[in-house]
Amino acid sequence: MKTSVSKYISCMIASILFLTVSYTVSAQTNTLQNLGAKGALQDSSITLEKALTYALQDEYAAQARCDAVIQKFGAVKPFVRIKKAEQSHIETLLPLFKAYKVPVPKNQAANLTEAPVSLKAAFRVGIEKETDHISMYTKLLETPGIPADVQRAMTTIRHASLNHLAAFQAGLSRSE
Structure with a gap:
């Protein structure tokens, strides 16, 4: 028993x-x-609050990916430059949260990000994530009722993402 x-x-x-x-x-x-671009691209009912939140989460994630690559492989171009650009994007978005009384999401990205196994893999991840990032901003910009200042900020950031995508593609080409 x-x-x-x-x-x-x-x-x-x-x-x-x-x-x-x-x-x-x-x-x-x-x-x-449900965070950043992945969340936004799956969401069928985007609001201003969600649009700002997804955008900021994705900027946090992009910056954390650059940090992880830099910590593992050193000050590799274009990751150092893109990390600074991501901080600029974050600083562009934060005043919009205040202006529209939207709570700023906690930055969880560093806890959810791992460095890729190789620099080549880092470039591939960069390409994938920038592609998602651009798609997210394209979708967010189509959201009805998005104020003009939010549209301007998101358009500027999307344009910068096109440059980041080209930099990651060039990096991948050099690493092959």
Whole structure:
């Protein structure tokens, strides 16, 4: 009897641990999919608050990716320059949060970002993420009711992203 109860308790503990780990992994994946460009591109009901939030989250993520690459591979071009540009984009967006009384999202990007395994992979990720970034801003700019100052900021940032995309493509070409 004692052995049966012991086995039962062990199975229950194992089940609870499994469910806890599964929920945590699922919640993290869900969170990652709902942030920045990924979230915006999946969202069918964008509001001004969501548009600003997605944009800032994606700028945070871009900056964190550059940080991770720089920490792992050193001051590699164009990552150093793009990291500075991402900070400029963040500084462009923040006053809009204040102007429209939108809560500024917490910057979680550093906790959710890992350095790619190689510099070549970093360029590939940069290309993928800038492509998503450009698509996100294109979608956000089509949102009805977006104020003119928000449109100007997002148009400027989207244009800069086209330059970032070209820089990552050139970097990938050089690394092959």
